[in-house]
Amino acid sequence: MAKLNWGMVGGGEGSQIGPAHRLGAGLDGEFAFVAGALDHRPEQGRDYGQRLGLDADRAYGSWQDMLAGEKDRPDRVDLVTVATPNATHFEITRAFLENGFHVLCEKPMTMTVAEGEELVHLANHTGRICAVNYGYSGYSLVRHMRAMVARGDIGKVRVVVAEFAHGHHADATDADNPRVRWRYDPAQAGVSAQFADCGIHAMHMASFVTGQEVERLSADIVSGIPVRTLEDDAMVNFRMDGGAVGRLWTSSIAIGRQHGLAIQVFGETGGLRWSQEQPNQLYYMPLGQRLQVIERGEGNLSPEADRTSRVTVGHAEGMPLAFGNIYADLAEAIRARKDGRTMDPAANLYPRAEDGLRSMAAVFAVAESGKADGVWVDARPPMFR
Amino acid sequence: MAKLNWGMVGGGEGSQIGPAHRLGAGLDGEFAFVAGALDHRPEQGRDYGQRLGLDADRAYGSWQDMLAGEKDRPDRVDLVTVATPNATHFEITRAFLENGFHVLCEKPMTMTVAEGEELVHLANHTGRICAVNYGYSGYSLVRHMRAMVARGDIGKVRVVVAEFAHGHHADATDADNPRVRWRYDPAQAGVSAQFADCGIHAMHMASFVTGQEVERLSADIVSGIPVRTLEDDAMVNFRMDGGAVGRLWTSSIAIGRQHGLAIQVFGETGGLRWSQEQPNQLYYMPLGQRLQVIERGEGNLSPEADRTSRVTVGHAEGMPLAFGNIYADLAEAIRARKDGRTMDPAANLYPRAEDGLRSMAAVFAVAESGKADGVWVDARPPMFR
Amino acid sequence: MAKLNWGMVGGGEGSQIGPAHRLGAGLDGEFAFVAGALDHRPEQGRDYGQRLGLDADRAYGSWQDMLAGEKDRPDRVDLVTVATPNATHFEITRAFLENGFHVLCEKPMTMTVAEGEELVHLANHTGRICAVNYGYSGYSLVRHMRAMVARGDIGKVRVVVAEFAHGHHADATDADNPRVRWRYDPAQAGVSAQFADCGIHAMHMASFVTGQEVERLSADIVSGIPVRTLEDDAMVNFRMDGGAVGRLWTSSIAIGRQHGLAIQVFGETGGLRWSQEQPNQLYYMPLGQRLQVIERGEGNLSPEADRTSRVTVGHAEGMPLAFGNIYADLAEAIRARKDGRTMDPAANLYPRAEDGLRSMAAVFAVAESGKADGVWVDARPPMFR
Amino acid sequence: MAKLNWGMVGGGEGSQIGPAHRLGAGLDGEFAFVAGALDHRPEQGRDYGQRLGLDADRAYGSWQDMLAGEKDRPDRVDLVTVATPNATHFEITRAFLENGFHVLCEKPMTMTVAEGEELVHLANHTGRICAVNYGYSGYSLVRHMRAMVARGDIGKVRVVVAEFAHGHHADATDADNPRVRWRYDPAQAGVSAQFADCGIHAMHMASFVTGQEVERLSADIVSGIPVRTLEDDAMVNFRMDGGAVGRLWTSSIAIGRQHGLAIQVFGETGGLRWSQEQPNQLYYMPLGQRLQVIERGEGNLSPEADRTSRVTVGHAEGMPLAFGNIYADLAEAIRARKDGRTMDPAANLYPRAEDGLRSMAAVFAVAESGKADGVWVDARPPMFR
Ligand SMILES: NC(=O)c1ccc[n+]([C@@H]2O[C@H](COP(=O)([O-])OP(=O)(O)OC[C@H]3O[C@@H](n4cnc5c(N)ncnc54)[C@H](O)[C@@H]3O)[C@@H](O)[C@H]2O)c1
Ligand SMILES: NC(=O)c1ccc[n+]([C@@H]2O[C@H](COP(=O)([O-])OP(=O)(O)OC[C@H]3O[C@@H](n4cnc5c(N)ncnc54)[C@H](O)[C@@H]3O)[C@@H](O)[C@H]2O)c1
Ligand SMILES: NC(=O)c1ccc[n+]([C@@H]2O[C@H](COP(=O)([O-])OP(=O)(O)OC[C@H]3O[C@@H](n4cnc5c(N)ncnc54)[C@H](O)[C@@H]3O)[C@@H](O)[C@H]2O)c1
Ligand SMILES: NC(=O)c1ccc[n+]([C@@H]2O[C@H](COP(=O)([O-])OP(=O)(O)OC[C@H]3O[C@@H](n4cnc5c(N)ncnc54)[C@H](O)[C@@H]3O)[C@@H](O)[C@H]2O)c1
Structure with a gap:
C-alpha cells in the first residue's frame, strides 16, 4: 500500500x-x-x-x-x-x-x-x-474511557474533573525571559494565557471522554506572578449539554507538577481516573465494587482501545504514540475517502475544526467570565447556539 | 505525673x-x-x-x-x-x-x-x-507543612488547592436510606451538606497550612443526585488574607475515591503536596530543583513535626495518631494552665473556636454564593470583618 | 469490665x-x-x-x-x-x-x-x-491476606516473595558508631545481623500469611561494608511444608528504602501484594481478571480483618494499631482463660513461642548455609523435625 | 542525509x-x-x-x-x-x-x-x-542510571537487585496451550525457560547499569506448574567483576504482575530505583539525603540521557522509544563507520554480541546450578575466563 x-x-x-x-x-x-x-x-x-x-x-x-x-x-x-x-x-x-x-x-x-x-x-x-x-486524546486508555462512557459502563455522567497543572512558569525572576513573557502578554497571546495554552487540552478531554459539549462556564483567573497581564492559574466550572457538571483547574505556577493533565469522570454507576504522566493505567471503580486497574493493551477492552495499542500489555507506551494515533486516524480517514468507503468508526475520533472552534469560544468565555467576577457565560460558539 | x-x-x-x-x-x-x-x-x-x-x-x-x-x-x-x-x-x-x-x-x-x-x-x-x-491537622507532616510555610521554605503562597472527595453517597438507589438522607435535608443538616461535612476540613487545612484566613469566596454547588436538596458536590474558589488564592473541591459522589482529603500549596519558591490516605510522605519541590520525598519521622524536620511523630521513620502512622496529637496539644495546654506556665509553642496548634466559627461563616457563604450563581461573598464572620 | x-x-x-x-x-x-x-x-x-x-x-x-x-x-x-x-x-x-x-x-x-x-x-x-x-502480623490487611489464603481465594500457594530492606546502616563512615557496630559484631549479636534483626519479620510474615512453615533454606549472605563480620544483606531461598517456594531478601544497606517490609504471594488462582509502608491497601489479582485494590476497613472482608480495623475506610491506620492488634489478641486470650471459655478464633493469631523458636532455627540455618556457599540446610528446630 | x-x-x-x-x-x-x-x-x-x-x-x-x-x-x-x-x-x-x-x-x-x-x-x-x-537498555533513564553510576554518583556499587516478574503463564489449565507449552519444553526451548526468556533482560540490565560483568552465580529454579520440565520461577544470586553482589528474581507465574522489570542499585553513597512500567521516573537517594525523583527529559542530566529523550519533560515516553534508541545507536554506529569517524560515545551503548554471549553462558550456568542445588558456578563464557 x-x-x-x-x-x-x-x-x-x-x-x-x-x-x-x-x-x-x-x-x-x-x-x-x-x-x-x-x-x-x-x-x-x-x-x-x-x-x-x-x-x-x-x-x-x-x-x-x-x-x-x-x-x-x-x-x-x-x-x-x-x-x-x-x-x-x-x-x-x-x-x-x-x-x-x-x-x-x-x-x-x-x-x-x-x-x-x-x-x-x-x-x-x-x-x-x-x-x-x-x-x-490519542492515548489508548483515553479512547477506552470514551468507549466505556459511551457504552454506559459508568451510567450517566454526573461530574467530570479535569486538570492540567505544571510549574514551568513559576519562577518570577524568569518572568521577563522572552520565551516566557510573550505568553502572558495580550498583544501576542490574545485574551488568555494558561487556559488557552493548557486548559483547552483538559476541556477537550472532558468533552472527548464524556461525549458532551460545554454549554456555559464560570471562571476564576489569577496572575500568581503579578507583573503578568494574563492568567497563569485558572479555575473553570462548567455545564455540559448532556447534564454533566465540570470542574477544571489549570496552572503554570504549580511547582512540583510536571505535566499534570488528568481527568476523573464520575457517573451514576462508576468512576474513572486517568493521568497523562502514567498513561498506561486507568483506574475504574464500578459502584459498590472495588477499584480496579485497567492496563493498556489488556485483552477485550474496546475496538477503540485495541486499535490504538501497539505493544503488548505491560510495556509502557507514551505520548508520541498518542500523537501517532491521531495520525493513524487521519490516515484511515484519508484512505477511506480515496477508496470511497466509510472509515473505521473506531478511527473516526480525531479532533476536528468544530473542537478547535469550541475551544476558541471557551477561551473567550473564560476571559470574559474571569474579568467579570466569574459570571456565568455562554461557552458555545455562535454557530452552535 | x-x-x-x-x-x-x-x-x-x-x-x-x-x-x-x-x-x-x-x-x-x-x-x-x-x-x-x-x-x-x-x-x-x-x-x-x-x-x-x-x-x-x-x-x-x-x-x-x-x-x-x-x-x-x-x-x-x-x-x-x-x-x-x-x-x-x-x-x-x-x-x-x-x-x-x-x-x-x-x-x-x-x-x-x-x-x-x-x-x-x-x-x-x-x-x-x-x-x-x-x-x-494533627498529622505530623501537616504540622510540618505548616512549619515549612511559616519559616519561608516555599516563599509567599500563591495558590492553595485543597480537596476532599469520596464516593460513599453516590448510590442513587441508597439516597433514601435514612443514614444518608438526613445529610441532604436542610431541615436536619442546615444550609449545606457536603461542604459543611467535608469541605470545611479541607478549608481548615488550607488555613492551617498557609497561616492565612479565607476572606471571600465563590461557590458552585450541585446535587448530582437530583432528589437531594443540598449539595453533594461543590467547587469553591476563595481569597485569603495573606494574598493566597484558593481552590477547593469536595464531593460525596466521586466513585472510586475513598477519603480524598489532599492539599497542594504553591509558593514563590516551592511547592508542597500531601494526601490523607498516604499521610507519611510529603512531596516537596524547591523551585528549580527536584521533587523530594519527606518522610514522617525523618530527622531534623521541625519542632512541630518532631513533637507529633511517635514511631521511627518508615513505620506508617495513621489517623488515630493524628487525633492523638490534637489531644496531646490539649493536654499540654491544660497542664500549662495548671502549672501557670507558657505552653510549648509547637503544641499550640489545636484548632479552636475561632476556626469553628470561621468554618460556619464559610458554610453560609458557600450556601449563599452557591444559590446566587457563584457571586463572590464575604466569608468572614461578622466579628472578624 | x-x-x-x-x-x-x-x-x-x-x-x-x-x-x-x-x-x-x-x-x-x-x-x-x-x-x-x-x-x-x-x-x-x-x-x-x-x-x-x-x-x-x-x-x-x-x-x-x-x-x-x-x-x-x-x-x-x-x-x-x-x-x-x-x-x-x-x-x-x-x-x-x-x-x-x-x-x-x-x-x-x-x-x-x-x-x-x-x-x-x-x-x-x-x-x-x-x-x-x-x-x-497485626496489620488488618495482613490478617486479611492470611484469611484469603486460608479460605482458598488464591488456590494453593506456589511462590511467596518477602523482603525487608532499609538503608539505615549504609554509611560506612558511621559503621564504627557503637549504636550500629554492635549489631554486626558476633560477640554481641550472635550468628546473624540483618537476617536476625529484620529478615525474621519477613520470614514470619511468609509463614503467617501462607499458613505454612519453612522446612529448608539456602542463604547468600554478604557484608556490603567490609569491616563487618556479620551480614548486612542476605538472600534466602526456602521451601515450606505446604509446598510453597520462598524467596526473601533483606538488607540494611539499601539506600533509598526506609522500611521495605513487603510480601507477595502467588497461588494457583490469584496473587496478593502488600507493603508495610502503605499498609491500608492490599493488591489482589484473581487469575484472569484485573488487579483490584482492597482497602482496609471496607465491608465484608473477613472476621480477621474486621476485628483488627478500628477507624472507617479511607482513614489511614498505622503500625501502632498493628501492635495494638497483637495486644488485643492477648487480651482476648487472657480473658478467655480467666472466663474459662474458648477464645475468639479471629483473635487467636498472635505469634507464639513456636514462631520465635522457628525463627531462631532459621537464623542458625541462614548463618550455616551462608557460610557454606548456600548449601541447603534444614531450617526446622530439632523438636519439629 | x-x-x-x-x-x-x-x-x-x-x-x-x-x-x-x-x-x-x-x-x-x-x-x-x-x-x-x-x-x-x-x-x-x-x-x-x-x-x-x-x-x-x-x-x-x-x-x-x-x-x-x-x-x-x-x-x-x-x-x-x-x-x-x-x-x-x-x-x-x-x-x-x-x-x-x-x-x-x-x-x-x-x-x-x-x-x-x-x-x-x-x-x-x-x-x-x-x-x-x-x-x-534503550530507555533514557536507564541510560542515565548507567551514567550516574559511571561518574560515581552512588559510589562503588555494593548490591544490585533486579527482577522481571509477570503472571502471564500462571494458568495451569492453559499450560498445554501450544503457544505456552513450547517455552517449558527443553526440546524446543533449550535448557532454561523463564530465565532465558526474561531473566537475561534483568541480568543484562544489571550489567549495563553497573558497568560490571557477572562472574559466578547460584540459582534456585522451580516449576510452579508441575507438568513443566523447565523453570517458570527462578532466583539467581551472583557476583560481578567489580565486586557488586547481585540478586535477580524472575517469574512467569506471578499473578498480578504485568511486566515487572525493575532494578535497584545500592552503592556506597547512594541508591537508585527504576521500573519499566513507569519508565519516566528514576528514584535516587544520595546517602544521608532525601529520596528525589529524576524525571526523564529534565535538564542537565547526562549526554546519554539527553540523547535518548525525545519529547519534553512530563510527557510519557514508552518502550517503542527505547527500542528506537537502540536503532539510533546503530544508525550512528553505521554512519560513523561510513564516514570514517569515531562514533558519539553517548550512542556507543547498544548491546552487542559479547552481551549476547554472556547471557548464554549465564543461561547454562543457571541451568547447571539450578539442577545442582544452587552450587556456585562460573557464569562467564570460556573465552572471557
Ligand atoms: N498539541 C500539543 O500538545 C502541543 C504542545 C506544544 C505546543 N503546541 C502548539 O504547537 C505550536 C508550536 O509550538 P512550539 O512550542 O513547537 O513552538 P516553537 O516556538 O518551539 O516552534 C515554532 C516553530 O514554527 C516555526 N515557524 C514560525 N513561524 C513560521 C512560519 N510563518 N512558517 C513556517 N514556520 C514557522 C518556527 O521557526 C519554529 O520552528 C503552538 O501553536 C503550540 O500551541 C501543541
Ligand atoms: N473530625 C472528623 O474527622 C469527623 C469524622 C466523622 C464525624 N465527625 C463529627 O462527629 C460528630 C458525630 O458523628 P458520628 O458520625 O460519629 O455520628 P454517629 O451518628 O455515628 O454517632 C453519634 C453518637 O452520638 C450519640 N448521641 C446523639 N445525641 C446525643 C446526646 N444528646 N447525648 C449524648 N449522646 C448523643 C449517639 O447515640 C451516637 O452514639 C458529628 O458532628 C460529625 O460531624 C467528625
Ligand atoms: N518487633 C519489632 O518490630 C521491633 C522493632 C524494634 C526493636 N525490636 C526489638 O525490641 C528490643 C529492644 O529494641 P530497641 O531498639 O527498643 O532497643 P533500645 O536499645 O533502643 O532500648 C532497649 C531498652 O531496654 C532497656 N534495658 C536494657 N537492659 C535491660 C534490663 N536488663 N532490664 C530492664 N531494661 C533494660 C534499656 O535501658 C533501653 O531502655 C530488641 O530485642 C529488638 O530486636 C523489635
Ligand atoms: N527484546 C525483547 O524485549 C523481546 C520481546 C519479545 C520477544 N523477543 C524475541 O523476539 C523473537 C521473536 O519473538 P516473538 O514473540 O515475536 O515470536 P512470534 O512467534 O510472535 O513471531 C515470530 C515471527 O517470526 C517468523 N518466523 C519464524 N521463523 C522464521 C524464519 N525462518 N524466517 C522468517 N521468519 C520466521 C514467524 O512467522 C513470526 O512472524 C524471539 O527470539 C523472542 O525471544 C524479544
Missing part, C-alpha cells in the same frame, strides 16, 4: 512540538514526510528540511512557497500539519484548505471565534479534513 | 467517630477516661460507658446529668469531648464552657454563625479552651 | 520500641500499665516509670525486683512485655513464665535454638502464654 | 515483537524499511511485506532468498534485524554477518555458548556490528 504524502509547516529545528509530530506521523509507516516549510527563517527551514531528508525542491522557505509548490503536483501532500505559533494558524490552515489539502492544525486552532467559524465552514464547504491536535 | 481526667458526650456504641476519640485521647496516657454520656438513649449510654470501664456513677444517661454530676466534683473532668450530632454541639459546648470546663467539640462547631460567635466570646470570657476537632 | 494489668521490662526513655508497645497496649483500654522495670539503669528506670504514671512501688529498678514485687500481689500484672536487648530475652522471659506470668517477648525471642525449645516447653508445661512480637 | 536501508527477518503478521521493531527503526527517519523475510511461510511473508510497503522484489519468502537477493545490490540493506524464534537466530545471524551485513539479533542471541562465541569471533573478524536487542 503506497504511503500517503505528508508535509509540515513549522516545527523547525529546536521547536518544541515539531519532533513529536514527526515521530507520530512516521510511526506506522502510513505517511512519508516529503515536504515542509519548517522555519520562519527561509534559509534555516530549507536547510533543516533537507537534513531531515526532504528533497531540495520540497524543502520550502515559506508556507506560501510550499502551497504554490505543492498545489499542482500530482504527488502533492495528502496532509499538511501546521505547527507554527498560534497567531499564524488561521491564515495558513485556511490557505491550505482552500486549495484542497487536508490539514492537521496545532491548538489553539485560531485566535478568534470568528476565524474558528470560518474554518469550520471552509472544511464543510471544501469537504476537506480540518483536524486539530488535541493529541492527548 | 497524674493523668488528666477526660469525659465524652456522644460517641456511643456503633458511632462512627467515637472510637477514634478514645484511641486518640488514650494514646499517650495523658488522659484517663473517667466520665461520659455516650448515647442519646440513657440506658444504652450508661451500659456502654461501664463496659468501656467507667465507674457506674460517672456513666451518665445524659449530658445534663453529666454536667450536674461533674460540676462539683474535686476530680471533675479536665476536658469534655462533644461528639454528638451537629445540631447539639452548640448547646452542649456552651453549657460545659459556662461551667468552666475545657471542651473539644466535633465539627461543625455550631449550626449558625451567631452561635459560633457566642462560643468564641464565651471561651474568651471564661478563659476556657474551646477546641474544634479538625483532626487531620 | 476491669482492665487487665500490664507491665514492661525494657522500653526505657529513648528506647526505640518502647513507645510503640505503650501505644499498642493502651489502645483499646484493655490493659492498664501498672508496673515496669524499664531501664538497665535502676534509677533511670524507676524515675521514668513514675513519670509514665506508675506507682512508686511498681516502678522497679530491675526485672528481678519486678518479678519479686509482682509475684505475690493479688493484683499482679496479667501480662509482661519484654522489650530489652536480645541477649536478655531468654532469661527474663523464662523467669516470668516460671512464675506463672503471661509474657510477650520481643523478637528475636532467644539467642539459641536450645533456649527457644526450652521456652516452648516451658510455655506448654506452665500453660502460660509466651507470645513473640512479630508486630507487623 | 540519505536514509540507511533496513531489513527484517521474522516479525511477520501477528508476531509479538515485530511491530516494536518497525516502530523503533522508523522512529527517527534514520532507516528506510526496504527488505524483509518476515514469515516462516513464504507466501504470507511476501504478502505481508508488500502490505507494509516493501517492493515486491524485496519482500522475500525466506531469509536465504533475502540474503541472496540483497548481497549484491548496491543499495543493499545496511542493517538486518533478526526477530525469528530463538533456535534460528544463530544460523541467520551468522549468514548475514559472513556476508558483510550489520545485524541486530533478538535475544537470546544463540542456543549455546559455543554458538555465541562463534558470533563474537565472527563479528570481530568481519568488523561487522552484531548487536543484540536488550531493548530496555
Whole structure:
C-alpha cells in the first residue's frame, strides 16, 4: 500500500512540538514526510528540511512557497500539519484548505471565534479534513474511557474533573525571559494565557471522554506572578449539554507538577481516573465494587482501545504514540475517502475544526467570565447556539 | 505525673467517630477516661460507658446529668469531648464552657454563625479552651507543612488547592436510606451538606497550612443526585488574607475515591503536596530543583513535626495518631494552665473556636454564593470583618 | 469490665520500641500499665516509670525486683512485655513464665535454638502464654491476606516473595558508631545481623500469611561494608511444608528504602501484594481478571480483618494499631482463660513461642548455609523435625 | 542525509515483537524499511511485506532468498534485524554477518555458548556490528542510571537487585496451550525457560547499569506448574567483576504482575530505583539525603540521557522509544563507520554480541546450578575466563 504524502509547516529545528509530530506521523509507516516549510527563517527551514531528508525542491522557505509548490503536483501532500505559533494558524490552515489539502492544525486552532467559524465552514464547504491536535486524546486508555462512557459502563455522567497543572512558569525572576513573557502578554497571546495554552487540552478531554459539549462556564483567573497581564492559574466550572457538571483547574505556577493533565469522570454507576504522566493505567471503580486497574493493551477492552495499542500489555507506551494515533486516524480517514468507503468508526475520533472552534469560544468565555467576577457565560460558539 | 481526667458526650456504641476519640485521647496516657454520656438513649449510654470501664456513677444517661454530676466534683473532668450530632454541639459546648470546663467539640462547631460567635466570646470570657476537632491537622507532616510555610521554605503562597472527595453517597438507589438522607435535608443538616461535612476540613487545612484566613469566596454547588436538596458536590474558589488564592473541591459522589482529603500549596519558591490516605510522605519541590520525598519521622524536620511523630521513620502512622496529637496539644495546654506556665509553642496548634466559627461563616457563604450563581461573598464572620 | 494489668521490662526513655508497645497496649483500654522495670539503669528506670504514671512501688529498678514485687500481689500484672536487648530475652522471659506470668517477648525471642525449645516447653508445661512480637502480623490487611489464603481465594500457594530492606546502616563512615557496630559484631549479636534483626519479620510474615512453615533454606549472605563480620544483606531461598517456594531478601544497606517490609504471594488462582509502608491497601489479582485494590476497613472482608480495623475506610491506620492488634489478641486470650471459655478464633493469631523458636532455627540455618556457599540446610528446630 | 536501508527477518503478521521493531527503526527517519523475510511461510511473508510497503522484489519468502537477493545490490540493506524464534537466530545471524551485513539479533542471541562465541569471533573478524536487542537498555533513564553510576554518583556499587516478574503463564489449565507449552519444553526451548526468556533482560540490565560483568552465580529454579520440565520461577544470586553482589528474581507465574522489570542499585553513597512500567521516573537517594525523583527529559542530566529523550519533560515516553534508541545507536554506529569517524560515545551503548554471549553462558550456568542445588558456578563464557 503506497504511503500517503505528508508535509509540515513549522516545527523547525529546536521547536518544541515539531519532533513529536514527526515521530507520530512516521510511526506506522502510513505517511512519508516529503515536504515542509519548517522555519520562519527561509534559509534555516530549507536547510533543516533537507537534513531531515526532504528533497531540495520540497524543502520550502515559506508556507506560501510550499502551497504554490505543492498545489499542482500530482504527488502533492495528502496532509499538511501546521505547527507554527498560534497567531499564524488561521491564515495558513485556511490557505491550505482552500486549495484542497487536508490539514492537521496545532491548538489553539485560531485566535478568534470568528476565524474558528470560518474554518469550520471552509472544511464543510471544501469537504476537506480540518483536524486539530488535541493529541492527548490519542492515548489508548483515553479512547477506552470514551468507549466505556459511551457504552454506559459508568451510567450517566454526573461530574467530570479535569486538570492540567505544571510549574514551568513559576519562577518570577524568569518572568521577563522572552520565551516566557510573550505568553502572558495580550498583544501576542490574545485574551488568555494558561487556559488557552493548557486548559483547552483538559476541556477537550472532558468533552472527548464524556461525549458532551460545554454549554456555559464560570471562571476564576489569577496572575500568581503579578507583573503578568494574563492568567497563569485558572479555575473553570462548567455545564455540559448532556447534564454533566465540570470542574477544571489549570496552572503554570504549580511547582512540583510536571505535566499534570488528568481527568476523573464520575457517573451514576462508576468512576474513572486517568493521568497523562502514567498513561498506561486507568483506574475504574464500578459502584459498590472495588477499584480496579485497567492496563493498556489488556485483552477485550474496546475496538477503540485495541486499535490504538501497539505493544503488548505491560510495556509502557507514551505520548508520541498518542500523537501517532491521531495520525493513524487521519490516515484511515484519508484512505477511506480515496477508496470511497466509510472509515473505521473506531478511527473516526480525531479532533476536528468544530473542537478547535469550541475551544476558541471557551477561551473567550473564560476571559470574559474571569474579568467579570466569574459570571456565568455562554461557552458555545455562535454557530452552535 | 497524674493523668488528666477526660469525659465524652456522644460517641456511643456503633458511632462512627467515637472510637477514634478514645484511641486518640488514650494514646499517650495523658488522659484517663473517667466520665461520659455516650448515647442519646440513657440506658444504652450508661451500659456502654461501664463496659468501656467507667465507674457506674460517672456513666451518665445524659449530658445534663453529666454536667450536674461533674460540676462539683474535686476530680471533675479536665476536658469534655462533644461528639454528638451537629445540631447539639452548640448547646452542649456552651453549657460545659459556662461551667468552666475545657471542651473539644466535633465539627461543625455550631449550626449558625451567631452561635459560633457566642462560643468564641464565651471561651474568651471564661478563659476556657474551646477546641474544634479538625483532626487531620494533627498529622505530623501537616504540622510540618505548616512549619515549612511559616519559616519561608516555599516563599509567599500563591495558590492553595485543597480537596476532599469520596464516593460513599453516590448510590442513587441508597439516597433514601435514612443514614444518608438526613445529610441532604436542610431541615436536619442546615444550609449545606457536603461542604459543611467535608469541605470545611479541607478549608481548615488550607488555613492551617498557609497561616492565612479565607476572606471571600465563590461557590458552585450541585446535587448530582437530583432528589437531594443540598449539595453533594461543590467547587469553591476563595481569597485569603495573606494574598493566597484558593481552590477547593469536595464531593460525596466521586466513585472510586475513598477519603480524598489532599492539599497542594504553591509558593514563590516551592511547592508542597500531601494526601490523607498516604499521610507519611510529603512531596516537596524547591523551585528549580527536584521533587523530594519527606518522610514522617525523618530527622531534623521541625519542632512541630518532631513533637507529633511517635514511631521511627518508615513505620506508617495513621489517623488515630493524628487525633492523638490534637489531644496531646490539649493536654499540654491544660497542664500549662495548671502549672501557670507558657505552653510549648509547637503544641499550640489545636484548632479552636475561632476556626469553628470561621468554618460556619464559610458554610453560609458557600450556601449563599452557591444559590446566587457563584457571586463572590464575604466569608468572614461578622466579628472578624 | 476491669482492665487487665500490664507491665514492661525494657522500653526505657529513648528506647526505640518502647513507645510503640505503650501505644499498642493502651489502645483499646484493655490493659492498664501498672508496673515496669524499664531501664538497665535502676534509677533511670524507676524515675521514668513514675513519670509514665506508675506507682512508686511498681516502678522497679530491675526485672528481678519486678518479678519479686509482682509475684505475690493479688493484683499482679496479667501480662509482661519484654522489650530489652536480645541477649536478655531468654532469661527474663523464662523467669516470668516460671512464675506463672503471661509474657510477650520481643523478637528475636532467644539467642539459641536450645533456649527457644526450652521456652516452648516451658510455655506448654506452665500453660502460660509466651507470645513473640512479630508486630507487623497485626496489620488488618495482613490478617486479611492470611484469611484469603486460608479460605482458598488464591488456590494453593506456589511462590511467596518477602523482603525487608532499609538503608539505615549504609554509611560506612558511621559503621564504627557503637549504636550500629554492635549489631554486626558476633560477640554481641550472635550468628546473624540483618537476617536476625529484620529478615525474621519477613520470614514470619511468609509463614503467617501462607499458613505454612519453612522446612529448608539456602542463604547468600554478604557484608556490603567490609569491616563487618556479620551480614548486612542476605538472600534466602526456602521451601515450606505446604509446598510453597520462598524467596526473601533483606538488607540494611539499601539506600533509598526506609522500611521495605513487603510480601507477595502467588497461588494457583490469584496473587496478593502488600507493603508495610502503605499498609491500608492490599493488591489482589484473581487469575484472569484485573488487579483490584482492597482497602482496609471496607465491608465484608473477613472476621480477621474486621476485628483488627478500628477507624472507617479511607482513614489511614498505622503500625501502632498493628501492635495494638497483637495486644488485643492477648487480651482476648487472657480473658478467655480467666472466663474459662474458648477464645475468639479471629483473635487467636498472635505469634507464639513456636514462631520465635522457628525463627531462631532459621537464623542458625541462614548463618550455616551462608557460610557454606548456600548449601541447603534444614531450617526446622530439632523438636519439629 | 540519505536514509540507511533496513531489513527484517521474522516479525511477520501477528508476531509479538515485530511491530516494536518497525516502530523503533522508523522512529527517527534514520532507516528506510526496504527488505524483509518476515514469515516462516513464504507466501504470507511476501504478502505481508508488500502490505507494509516493501517492493515486491524485496519482500522475500525466506531469509536465504533475502540474503541472496540483497548481497549484491548496491543499495543493499545496511542493517538486518533478526526477530525469528530463538533456535534460528544463530544460523541467520551468522549468514548475514559472513556476508558483510550489520545485524541486530533478538535475544537470546544463540542456543549455546559455543554458538555465541562463534558470533563474537565472527563479528570481530568481519568488523561487522552484531548487536543484540536488550531493548530496555534503550530507555533514557536507564541510560542515565548507567551514567550516574559511571561518574560515581552512588559510589562503588555494593548490591544490585533486579527482577522481571509477570503472571502471564500462571494458568495451569492453559499450560498445554501450544503457544505456552513450547517455552517449558527443553526440546524446543533449550535448557532454561523463564530465565532465558526474561531473566537475561534483568541480568543484562544489571550489567549495563553497573558497568560490571557477572562472574559466578547460584540459582534456585522451580516449576510452579508441575507438568513443566523447565523453570517458570527462578532466583539467581551472583557476583560481578567489580565486586557488586547481585540478586535477580524472575517469574512467569506471578499473578498480578504485568511486566515487572525493575532494578535497584545500592552503592556506597547512594541508591537508585527504576521500573519499566513507569519508565519516566528514576528514584535516587544520595546517602544521608532525601529520596528525589529524576524525571526523564529534565535538564542537565547526562549526554546519554539527553540523547535518548525525545519529547519534553512530563510527557510519557514508552518502550517503542527505547527500542528506537537502540536503532539510533546503530544508525550512528553505521554512519560513523561510513564516514570514517569515531562514533558519539553517548550512542556507543547498544548491546552487542559479547552481551549476547554472556547471557548464554549465564543461561547454562543457571541451568547447571539450578539442577545442582544452587552450587556456585562460573557464569562467564570460556573465552572471557
Ligand atoms: N498539541 C500539543 O500538545 C502541543 C504542545 C506544544 C505546543 N503546541 C502548539 O504547537 C505550536 C508550536 O509550538 P512550539 O512550542 O513547537 O513552538 P516553537 O516556538 O518551539 O516552534 C515554532 C516553530 O514554527 C516555526 N515557524 C514560525 N513561524 C513560521 C512560519 N510563518 N512558517 C513556517 N514556520 C514557522 C518556527 O521557526 C519554529 O520552528 C503552538 O501553536 C503550540 O500551541 C501543541
Ligand atoms: N473530625 C472528623 O474527622 C469527623 C469524622 C466523622 C464525624 N465527625 C463529627 O462527629 C460528630 C458525630 O458523628 P458520628 O458520625 O460519629 O455520628 P454517629 O451518628 O455515628 O454517632 C453519634 C453518637 O452520638 C450519640 N448521641 C446523639 N445525641 C446525643 C446526646 N444528646 N447525648 C449524648 N449522646 C448523643 C449517639 O447515640 C451516637 O452514639 C458529628 O458532628 C460529625 O460531624 C467528625
Ligand atoms: N518487633 C519489632 O518490630 C521491633 C522493632 C524494634 C526493636 N525490636 C526489638 O525490641 C528490643 C529492644 O529494641 P530497641 O531498639 O527498643 O532497643 P533500645 O536499645 O533502643 O532500648 C532497649 C531498652 O531496654 C532497656 N534495658 C536494657 N537492659 C535491660 C534490663 N536488663 N532490664 C530492664 N531494661 C533494660 C534499656 O535501658 C533501653 O531502655 C530488641 O530485642 C529488638 O530486636 C523489635
Ligand atoms: N527484546 C525483547 O524485549 C523481546 C520481546 C519479545 C520477544 N523477543 C524475541 O523476539 C523473537 C521473536 O519473538 P516473538 O514473540 O515475536 O515470536 P512470534 O512467534 O510472535 O513471531 C515470530 C515471527 O517470526 C517468523 N518466523 C519464524 N521463523 C522464521 C524464519 N525462518 N524466517 C522468517 N521468519 C520466521 C514467524 O512467522 C513470526 O512472524 C524471539 O527470539 C523472542 O525471544 C524479544
